[in-house]
Amino acid sequence: QVQLVESGGGVVQPGRSLRLSCAASGFTFSRHGIHWVRQAPGKGLEWVAVIWYDGSKKFYADSVKGRFTISRDNSKNTLYLQMDSLRVEDTAVYYCARGIEGGYGMDVWGQGTTVIVS
Amino acid sequence: QSALTQPPSASGSPGQSVTISCTGTSSDVGGYNDVSWYQQHPGKAPKFIIYGVNKRPSGVPDRFSGSKSGNTASLTVSGLQAADEADYYCSSYAGSNNVVFGGGTKLTVL
Numbered sequence: 613q614v615q616l617v618e619s620g621g622g623v624v625q626p627g628r629s630l631r632l633s634c635a636a637s638g639f640t641f642s643r644h645g646i647h648w649v650r651q652a653p654g655k656g657l658e659w660v661a662v663i664w665y666d667g668s669k670k671f672y673a674d675s676v677k678g679r680f681t682i683s684r685d686n687s688k689n690t691l692y693l694q695m696d697s698l699r700v701e702d703t704a705v706y707y708c709a710r711g712i713e714g715g716y717g718m719d720v721w722g723q724g725t726t727v728i729v730s
Numbered sequence: 731q732s733a734l735t736q737p738p739s740a741s742g743s744p745g746q747s748v749t750i751s752c753t754g755t756s757s758d759v760g761g762y763n764d765v766s767w768y769q770q771h772p773g774k775a776p777k778f779i780i781y782g783v784n785k786r787p788s789g790v791p792d793r794f795s796g797s798k799s800g801n802t803a804s805l806t807v808s809g810l811q812a813a814d815e816a817d818y819y820c821s822s823y824a825g826s827n828n829v830v831f832g833g834g835t836k837l838t839v840l
Contacts, residue, residue, distance in 0.1 A: 647829070649776075656733070657768070657776065657819050659829040671827035707775060716823040717766035717781035724775055 614638040614720050616708050621725030624698055634691040634708030634722055642666070642686040645711035647718055648693050650704035650727075658704070661693065662711065676702075698729045734759065734820055734832035741838040747808040750835045752820035753801060758830050760801035764823035767796060767805045770834075771816045780805060807837070815839045 620632040634646070648660040661672045661682040670682050681694040691708050705726050709718035735753040742748035752759065752767075759765055767780035778787055780796040783803060793809045803822070807814055820832040 649831075656834040657770075657821070657831040659821070659831060662827065662829070669827070673828070709776075712781060715764050715766075715782055716829050717764070717778060717821070718768075718776075719778045719781070719787060721775040721777070 614710075616710065616720055616722035618706060618708055618722040618725035621706065621727045623728045623730060626698060626700055626729055628698055629694070629696045630698060630727060632693040632695065632706055632708075632725055632727070634693075636689045636691070636710075639710070639720075641684075641689040644713075646684065646691045647709045647711055648680075648682060648691075649707045649709055649718070649721075650702075651707070651724075652701075652704045655704075660706070662716075663691070695727070698727075700729050703727060703729045732830070734822060734830055736818075736820060736832040736835045738833070739836045739838065741840055742807075742810045743840045744810050744812065746810050747806060748810060748837065749804050749806045750818055750820075750837070752803040752805070752822075752832045754803075754822055754824075754830070755801055758822040758824040759798065759803050761825065762823045763798070765796065765798060765803040766821045767794075768819045768821070769814075769816045770819065776819065810839050812839050 617635045647662045663682045679697045683692045705724040707724045710720040768776035770776045783798045784796040824830040
């Protein structure tokens with residue numbers, strides 16, 4: 613079935629780095645843009661970044677611009693989020709989500725991976 | 731980008747209808763027909779229930795419907811069921827390849 617599975621979360625000190633992964637299966641990964649969305653404890657959803665289907669374009673929320681890097685390896689059906697200079701306020705569950713064609717909705721979500729910056 | 735504005739809570743009795751609003755600006759909700767809605771149960775990932783303002787993905791019951799007027803989008807849940815109790819989030823394309831979410835609305839089925 614169509615599935616996204618995140619990994620790589622953990623506890624990290626402020627200022628350090630962490631890399632998240634998102635493994636896709638059950639669909640043609642290379643045909644879809646993929647988003648990262650996060651949710652701080654007890655808070656709402658916050659869009660983080662998107663990468664186009666072929667990796668040619670990447671866009672970021674202002675809150676992470678210059679610190680986070682989204683990338684993908686279509687040969688491995690895997691999405692990444694390199695998070696540098698982490699801050700306490702980056703603490704959240706991080707979800708990867710498949711973008712729909714022709715819009716910015718997200719139709720398939722992973723189960724999330726937790727990042728704690730402390 | 732500023733978050734879209736949603737009421738923190740909404741409620742209704744089983745069988746009734748409830749509407750949740752999502753207010754933005756002409757730079758997001760009002761400027762594009764690209765509003766989506768998500769349902770999130772506690773401890774779970776969000777579920778995609780509306781896209782393109784008023785389109786339902788396959789498998790989503792027609793009890794869920796979306797609309798938009800000006801800078802405000804709305805989600806209506808009709809024939810409320812206990813399973814509809816969840817948090818609901820709107821999102822909109824905000825230009826320059828950015829997406830903005832609403833703050834979320836907790837729907838209680840009385």
